[in-house]
Amino acid sequence: MASRRSNQGLDWLNFFVANVQTGFGPFIAVYLTTEAWTQAEIGQALSLGTIAVMLSQLPAGGLVDRLRDKRLVAAGAGIAVAVSAVLFAAVPDWPAVMLAEVLHSVASALLGPAIAAISLALAGYGGLGLRLGRNARFASLGNGCAALALGLCGAYLSSRAVFWLTAILMLPALFALSQVQAGELRTQAADLAADRGCASLLRDTVALLADRHVLAFAGCVVLFHLSNAALLPLVASDVTREAGDMANLFIAISIVLPQAVVTVISPWVGRAADRSVRRLVLTLGFAAVPLRAALFAMVADRPELLVAAQLLDGVSAAVFGVMVPVIAADLTRHSNQFNLCMGVFGLASAAGATASTFLAGRIADAASETTALLALAGCGILAALAVLLASGQRHPRPLPLDVAVEPAS
Amino acid sequence: MSLFHISASRVRLFPVTILLFAMALPHVPARAQEPAQAVPHPPAASAATQETMARGEATGTLGRVVIGPDAKVVGRIIEVLVDQAGEPRAAVLDVGGFLGVGSRRVAVAWRALHFNPSPDGQGRIVLDMTANQIRATPEYKAADKPVTVAAPPQAGPAHP
Missing domain, CATH: 1.20.1250.20 (MFS general substrate transporter like domains)
Known part of the structure; x- marks a missing residue:
C-alpha cells in the first residue's frame, strides 16, 4: 500500500x-x-x-x-x-x-x-x-x-x-x-534481476525473444504502429490547406483532442486490464485504427470528420499505452525481465513507426494519398486480428488485487 | 622565458613575413588588370580572386521568414530552385503547421519575392502573395519531379 x-x-x-x-x-x-x-x-x-x-x-x-x-x-x-x-x-x-x-x-x-x-x-x-x-x-x-x-x-x-x-x-x-519514497518500492523484482549482471544481457534477450507469447505480442505492436504512426502526418498538410486561416486551430485540436480522450478513459482501461474484459478492450482499441484511417480518407471533403478521427486516435492510444506495460508485466512475471520486455516492445514500436512513415510516404508519392490510407487501414485490420488471436493465448490470469508477489527463495 | 628566447623567435619569423609581403604585393595590380587581359589558366589553378559585398548588401535565404503583402508570415525558405541557365526560378517555402505538424511545402515564383536588406544583414523578404492565395498550390515534392510554382495572379482587365 x-x-x-x-x-x-x-x-x-x-x-x-x-x-x-x-x-x-x-x-x-x-x-x-x-x-x-x-x-x-x-x-x-x-x-x-x-x-x-x-x-x-x-x-x-x-x-x-x-x-x-x-x-x-x-x-x-x-x-x-x-x-x-x-x-x-x-x-x-x-x-x-x-x-x-x-x-x-x-x-x-x-x-x-x-x-x-x-x-x-x-x-x-x-x-x-x-x-x-x-x-x-x-x-x-x-x-x-x-x-x-x-x-x-x-x-x-x-x-x-x-x-x-x-x-x-x-x-x-x-x-x-x-x-516517491524509496521505502515504499517493493524491491523483490529489482533484487532478482540485479543479481544477474550485464554479461547475461544477451542471453536474457534471446531467452525472452524465444518466448512465443512475447514474440506474438511484439508482432502486434509492430503492426499497430505500422498502421497508426503515419496517419496524421499523411493528412495534416491537407487539413492545413483546406482550413486556411483556421489551420493552426485545426492542428492544435488534432493534437489535443486525443490527449483529452486518453485523460478521460485511461483509468477505466487500466481497470479493464486487470479483469477478463482485457481481450475485448484490447481488440477494440486496435480496431479503432483502421476505422480512423477510413475516416481520414473522407476528411478531405468533410473536415469535421477530423474530430471523430482524432477521438478514435485517443481511444487507441489509451488502450495501447495502458495495456502494453500490463501485458509486459504479465509475460515476465516469473522471469523478472519486465524492463527488458518493455525494451523489446519499445523497439517494435520504433521499428513499426519508422516503417510506417517511410512506406506511407512512398505509396502516397507513387500512387495517391487515398491508396496509402487504405494500405494503412489494411495493416490496422491485420493488427486487430493479430491481437485478438494473440491475447486468446494469454496465460496467467490476473491476480486478485490483494495478493502480493513474493520471490521464490 | 628569457628575453633572448622571445627575440630569437621573432628574428626567425622576420624573413618569413618579408617573403609573404613580397608575395602579396603582385596581387593588388593583378585585380585591376583582370578585365583587360585574358590570362590563360595554368593547369594548377591559381587562388580565387575575392569580391566583396558591402555590409547590408547581402540577404541570406535558407531558413529566413517570408512575409506577405499584409505583413503576416507566409513561411520560411527551405530551398531555392534554379533553371538550366542558373537563374533562380522559384523558392520553396515551408508554410503553416503547428508545433511542426501539418506544414506544407509550396514553391513560389522568384520574381514574386522582394529582398530588402538592412544594415545588419537581416533583411525582410516580402512575397507578393498571402498564405491564403498560395493555399491551393500542389505541394512541392522534389526537384527532379515537375514543380508547380505559385505566381502572382495576372493583373489584366476585370473578367465578369
Missing part, C-alpha cells in the same frame, strides 16, 4: 516528463529550419535520432532491470533529456545537435521503462493496471498542456524559447520524482 505522497509524486512525474517529451517531436525540424539547416541535414539529424532510439531500447531495458534504484535511473535520464534540450537551444550546430539527438534517444529509452518499473514496484502486479491507467492520464494531460504551451511559445516567442522551456520543465519533474 503505497502512500498518497508517492502516488501523487508518480502522477506529476508522468505529467512533467510528457511535457518535456512534447518539445522533441516534429518541432525539431521546424527549429533547425529557423537555424538555416538544409533539409538534407535535418533529415540526417532526425535519422540519427531514430537509429539511436532503436539501438538503445534493448540495452536500456536490460539496464533498468539490473539497477536497483529505479528512481536514480529516472533522475539521471531526466537530467540527460534536459541537457539535450539545452544543447538544442544554446548550440544548434552539427556536432552539438548530433550529440543532443543521441543523448535524448538514449535517455528516453531509459526513462520510459524506469517510470514503468517504479509503477510496478509501487503498485505490485495486482494493482498495476490501475496505476498505469493513472500514468497514462497524467501523461496525456502533460502532452495536451505542453502542446498548447509550447505551440504558443513557438508561435509568439521564438523556436529557441521552446527548448529553454522544455529544459526548465524538467525541474518540477525531478521534484515530483523526489516525492
Whole structure:
C-alpha cells in the first residue's frame, strides 16, 4: 500500500516528463529550419535520432532491470533529456545537435521503462493496471498542456524559447520524482534481476525473444504502429490547406483532442486490464485504427470528420499505452525481465513507426494519398486480428488485487 | 622565458613575413588588370580572386521568414530552385503547421519575392502573395519531379 505522497509524486512525474517529451517531436525540424539547416541535414539529424532510439531500447531495458534504484535511473535520464534540450537551444550546430539527438534517444529509452518499473514496484502486479491507467492520464494531460504551451511559445516567442522551456520543465519533474519514497518500492523484482549482471544481457534477450507469447505480442505492436504512426502526418498538410486561416486551430485540436480522450478513459482501461474484459478492450482499441484511417480518407471533403478521427486516435492510444506495460508485466512475471520486455516492445514500436512513415510516404508519392490510407487501414485490420488471436493465448490470469508477489527463495 | 628566447623567435619569423609581403604585393595590380587581359589558366589553378559585398548588401535565404503583402508570415525558405541557365526560378517555402505538424511545402515564383536588406544583414523578404492565395498550390515534392510554382495572379482587365 503505497502512500498518497508517492502516488501523487508518480502522477506529476508522468505529467512533467510528457511535457518535456512534447518539445522533441516534429518541432525539431521546424527549429533547425529557423537555424538555416538544409533539409538534407535535418533529415540526417532526425535519422540519427531514430537509429539511436532503436539501438538503445534493448540495452536500456536490460539496464533498468539490473539497477536497483529505479528512481536514480529516472533522475539521471531526466537530467540527460534536459541537457539535450539545452544543447538544442544554446548550440544548434552539427556536432552539438548530433550529440543532443543521441543523448535524448538514449535517455528516453531509459526513462520510459524506469517510470514503468517504479509503477510496478509501487503498485505490485495486482494493482498495476490501475496505476498505469493513472500514468497514462497524467501523461496525456502533460502532452495536451505542453502542446498548447509550447505551440504558443513557438508561435509568439521564438523556436529557441521552446527548448529553454522544455529544459526548465524538467525541474518540477525531478521534484515530483523526489516525492516517491524509496521505502515504499517493493524491491523483490529489482533484487532478482540485479543479481544477474550485464554479461547475461544477451542471453536474457534471446531467452525472452524465444518466448512465443512475447514474440506474438511484439508482432502486434509492430503492426499497430505500422498502421497508426503515419496517419496524421499523411493528412495534416491537407487539413492545413483546406482550413486556411483556421489551420493552426485545426492542428492544435488534432493534437489535443486525443490527449483529452486518453485523460478521460485511461483509468477505466487500466481497470479493464486487470479483469477478463482485457481481450475485448484490447481488440477494440486496435480496431479503432483502421476505422480512423477510413475516416481520414473522407476528411478531405468533410473536415469535421477530423474530430471523430482524432477521438478514435485517443481511444487507441489509451488502450495501447495502458495495456502494453500490463501485458509486459504479465509475460515476465516469473522471469523478472519486465524492463527488458518493455525494451523489446519499445523497439517494435520504433521499428513499426519508422516503417510506417517511410512506406506511407512512398505509396502516397507513387500512387495517391487515398491508396496509402487504405494500405494503412489494411495493416490496422491485420493488427486487430493479430491481437485478438494473440491475447486468446494469454496465460496467467490476473491476480486478485490483494495478493502480493513474493520471490521464490 | 628569457628575453633572448622571445627575440630569437621573432628574428626567425622576420624573413618569413618579408617573403609573404613580397608575395602579396603582385596581387593588388593583378585585380585591376583582370578585365583587360585574358590570362590563360595554368593547369594548377591559381587562388580565387575575392569580391566583396558591402555590409547590408547581402540577404541570406535558407531558413529566413517570408512575409506577405499584409505583413503576416507566409513561411520560411527551405530551398531555392534554379533553371538550366542558373537563374533562380522559384523558392520553396515551408508554410503553416503547428508545433511542426501539418506544414506544407509550396514553391513560389522568384520574381514574386522582394529582398530588402538592412544594415545588419537581416533583411525582410516580402512575397507578393498571402498564405491564403498560395493555399491551393500542389505541394512541392522534389526537384527532379515537375514543380508547380505559385505566381502572382495576372493583373489584366476585370473578367465578369
